Amino acid sequence: MLDILIYSEHSxxxxxxxxxxxxxxxxxxxxxxxxxxxxxYNGPIIFYTNKPIQQDALRIPDSGYLWRxxxxxxxxxxxxxxxxxxxxxxxxxxxxxxxxxxxxxxxxTDLDAWGRFKAENSxxxxxxxxxxPYVDLVKVRLFDYLKxxxxxxxxxxxxxxRQISYDIDVAWAYLYRSLPRHFYGICRDVLRRDFSxxxxxxxxxxxxxxxxxxxxxxxxxxxxxxxxxxxxxxxxGDKSKIDRAVGLKSKAFKQLIRDVSSKYPIxxxxxxxxxxxxxxxxxxxxxLCSLAEKRIIHSRQxxxxxxxPDTYRNLIKIGVENDYxxxxxSQCGFRAGTCFxxxxxxxxxxxxxxxxxxxxxxxxxxxxxxxxxxxxxxxxTLENIExxxxxxxGTFTFIAHNSSFSGPGTWKAWEEIYFTFLKxxxx
Numbered sequence: 001m002l003d004i005l006i007y008s009e010h011s012x013x014x015x016x017x018x019x020x021x022x023x024x025x026x027x028x029x030x031x032x033x034x035x036x037x038x039x040x041y042n043g044p045i046i047f048y049t050n051k052p053i054q055q056d057a058l059r060i061p062d063s064g065y066l067w068r069x070x071x072x073x074x075x076x077x078x079x080x081x082x083x084x085x086x087x088x089x090x091x092x093x094x095x096x097x098x099x100x101x102x103x104x105x106x107x108x109t110d111l112d113a114w115g116r117f118k119a120e121n122s123x124x125x126x127x128x129x130x131x132x133p134y135v136d137l138v139k140v141r142l143f144d145y146l147k148x149x150x151x152x153x154x155x156x157x158x159x160x161x162r163q164i165s166y167d168i169d170v171a172w173a174y175l176y177r178s179l180p181r182h183f184y185g186i187c188r189d190v191l192r193r194d195f196s197x198x199x200x201x202x203x204x205x206x207x208x209x210x211x212x213x214x215x216x217x218x219x220x221x222x223x224x225x226x227x228x229x230x231x232x233x234x235x236x237g238d239k240s241k242i243d244r245a246v247g248l249k250s251k252a253f254k255q256l257i258r259d260v261s262s263k264y265p266i267x268x269x270x271x272x273x274x275x276x277x278x279x280x281x282x283x284x285x286x287x288l289c290s291l292a293e294k295r296i297i298h299s300r301q302x303x304x305x306x307x308x309p310d311t312y313r314n315l316i317k318i319g320v321e322n323d324y325x326x327x328x329x330s331q332c333g334f335r336a337g338t339c340f341x342x343x344x345x346x347x348x349x350x351x352x353x354x355x356x357x358x359x360x361x362x363x364x365x366x367x368x369x370x371x372x373x374x375x376x377x378x379x380x381t382l383e384n385i386e387x388x389x390x391x392x393x394g395t396f397t398f399i400a401h402n403s404s405f406s407g408p409g410t411w412k413a414w415e416e417i418y419f420t421f422l423k424x425x426x427x
Contacts, residue, residue, distance in 0.1 A: 003027065003028050003029065003030060003043060003044075004023065004027050004028070004029040004030075004043070004045070004146070005029070005030055005032060005038060005041045005043060005044070005045040005046075006019065006029055006030070006031050006032070006048060007031075007032055007033070007034075007035060007038035007045065007046070007047045007048065007049065008031060008033065008048040008049060008062070009033060009049060009051075009062075010033075010062075010066075010067045011031060012066050012067055012350075013345075013350050013351060013352065014066040014067075014097050014101075014345070014350070015031075015048075015066045015067075015093065016031075016352075017097065017101075017345050017352050018066070018093045018096050018097050018100075019093075020352075021096065021100065021342055021343075022096070022139055022142065026143075026155050027044075027153075027155075035051075039053075039054070043150070044146050044149070044150045044153055045057070045058065046058050046059075046060060046146075047060070048060050048062055048093060049061075049062055050062050056149075058088070058145060058146070058149060060088055060090075060091060060092060060093060061089065061090065061091050062091060063091040063094050065091065065094035065097070065098065066093060066094055066097060081095050081127075081134075081138070082127075083129050083132060083134060083137065084137075085137060085138060085141045086141075088142065088145060092138050092142065095135075095138065096135050096138060096139070096337075097345070098123075099123075099124075099134070099135045099336055099337040099338075100135060100336055100337070100338065100342055100345065101344075101345040101347045102308055102335075102336060102347075104117075104121075104122060104123060105117045105308045106308050106309070106347060106348070108121070112330075114242075114272075114303055114305060115305065115307070116303075116304060116305060116306065116329070117306070118330075119328035119330050119331040119333075119335070120330075120331075122335070124334070124335075125331065125333075130331060130333035130334060130335075131332070131333045131334070131384065131385075131388070132333075132334065132388050133334045133337060133339050133388055133389065133391075133392050133394060134334065134337040135334075135336065135337030135338045136337065136338050136339060136340065136392040137392065140392055143155045157392075157393040158340075158392075158393030159393060160389060160390045160394065160395075160396075161394075161395040161396070162228065162386075162395070162396050162397075162398075163229075163230075163231070163358070163395050163396070163397040163398070164223070164228060164230040164231075164397075164398055164400065164422070165230060165231040165232070165233065165300070165324060165397065165398065165399055166219065166230060166231070166232045166233065166399075166400050166401065167233050167235070167269055167300065167302070167399060167400075167401050168232055168233060168235060168269065168401075168402055169235045169244070169245065169269070169302065169401060169403060170213055170235075170244060170245060170246055170403055171213060171216075171245070171246065171247060171253060171256060172211045172213050172214055172247060173211055173213040173214075173403070174211055174212075175211050175214075175246075175247065176246045176247030176250050176252065176253070177246050177247075212403075212405075212406040213402055213406075214402075215402045215403075215406070216256065216259075216260065219402065220259075220260070220264075222419065222422060222423075223264070224263075226422060226423075229264060229265065230264055231264065231265045231266065231267055231298055231324070232260050232261075232266045232267070233266070233267045233268065233269040233298070233299070233300045233324070234257060234266060234269050235269040235302055236248065236268065236269070236270075236271065236284035236285075236287050236288055237270075237271025237273050237274060237280075237284060237302070239271070239273045240271065240272045240273045241272075242271075242272050242302065242303055243271040243272050243273050243302065245271075248287075253291070254291050257288070257291045257292050258291070258292065258293070261292045261294065265298060266288075266292060266296065266298070267297075267298025267299050267300060267322075267324070268284060268285055268288050268296050268298070268299045268300075268320070269299075269300055269301070269302050270284060270285075270299060270301055270302060270305075270315075271284060271302050272302060272303060272305055275305055275307070275310075275311070278314055278317065281314055281315075281318060282317075282318055285318045285319075285320075295319065296319075296320070297319070297320060297321040297322055298320070298321075298322045298323075298324065299315055299320045299322070299323050299324070299325075300323065300324040300325050300399075301323075301325040303329070304325050304328070306325045306326070308347075309346050309347070309348055309349075312344050312346070312353070312355055313346070315355060316353060316354070316355050320355065321354065321355065322341075322355075322356045322358055323344075323355060323356070323357055323358065324358045324360060326357050326358070326359040326360065327359055327360040327361060327362075327363070327397075327399075329363065329365075329366060329370065330366065330370045330371075331366070331370070331371075332361060332362040332363075332366055332371075332381055332385060333361060333385075334359065334361060334388075335359060336359050338359060338394070339359060339361060339388070339389045339392065339394030339395050339396065339397075340359075340392075340394050340395065341356050341357065341358045341395070342356070342357055343355065343356055343357070344356070344357050358395075358397060360397035360398065360399055361385045361389070361396060361397060362381070362382060362385055362396075362398050362399070363398070363400075364398075364399065364400045364401060364404045364414065364418070365401065365404065367381075368414070373411065375413060375417055378417060379417075382398075382421065400418065404418075405418070
């Protein structure tokens with residue numbers, strides 16, 4: 001592959017980060033500040049400047065965003081980036097950095113009820129390109145342009161992948177709950193006149209039925225047949241309104257984690273409580289490591305409670321290497337604009353970290369809690385996401401829950417839809 005020369009009057013960690021992301025595994029590159037050297041270069045060259053260059057040069061305008069100092073209000077003119085992208089007459093380097101580093105999520109106050117950045121407030125949602133891998137498509141267009149000008153510049157399309165993952169918020173619907181929890185659950189069901197749940201609770205507790213949330217045997221068997229590698233994320237918290245894990249200290253829970261982790265990767269599912277203090281996060285991490293008897297390097301936030309930059313900084317502190325929280329609960333799509341894993345850039349500290357972000361594009365509960373809940377509509381959404389990921393050779397990452405297939409609060413049609421998806425490789 002030909003070396004690529006990039007001319008710019010400036011340099012910064014942000015600029016280096018963007019170029020590393022674009023050209024990693026594709027081509028080597030060099031940055032020069034010598035305009036005369038750049039003009040004389042015979043190979044592929046990109047001019048990142050506002051200065052006039054020869055007419056046929058590949059010039060990307062410099063908005064100044066990648067050189068800004070702390071507190072500088074300069075922003076890339078993101079509204080100028082439209083899709084399908086045809087020309088490179090906007091600052092795509094700043095656009096890429098702004099999207100990957102999630103700069104728009106820092107210091108926000110208009111959050112949802114759980115304190116999360118709203119998908120509806122994102123630039124991608126407002127400009128109607130959240131449903132496409134917009135950053136990946138910018139990179140593809142840049143490669144196409146380089147190939148048009150230098151035909152020997154060839155970039156093969158990466159191989160499309162699918163990554164299934166499971167969030168284990170509650171391993172059992174009825175088993176391993178305390179007497180007060182059973183009492184509360186029965187009273188709730190009586191008030192709702194949900195006598196079916198009362199019946200099933202009794203049947204499970206008496207040993208006549210399998211607990212409806214305990215779907216692990218089927219999941220493990222299905223994935224063994226498919227030959228893929230799902231990741232299981234385990235909630236270790238039971239101390240808040242949404243942290244309601246059960247049986248954490250039981251022998252059955254310990255054995256379940258060891259059985260699953262002997263076959264597939266597992267990760268931590270940090271609780272809401274863990275966001276109130278680093279000590280809680282460290283405690284949950286150590287607990288899971290002790291149960292699994294191995295070091296844990298994967299993580300995904302419970303309820304996708306992701307706060308820039310504290311969440312990622314704390315994960316790095318405890319030794320997590322891969323996070324899978326980059327996506328929205330309320331919308332399917334591409335939160336960071338990419339379906340490829342990438343290194344997280346700490347925008348406030350101006351450094352590229354070793355934490356790898358694995359974006360996801362869709363989650364089971366998004367469909368019946370926030371939006372589409374018909375089989376046809378779900379299929380159409382997932383097929384579109386798969387199509388988008390395949391178009392750039394990325395990874396389609398999907399979140400499911402062990403508790404979504406049957407039992408209290410589940411959507412009855414989902415089980416059939418989901419396992420059909422898996423077997424037909426729709427997702």
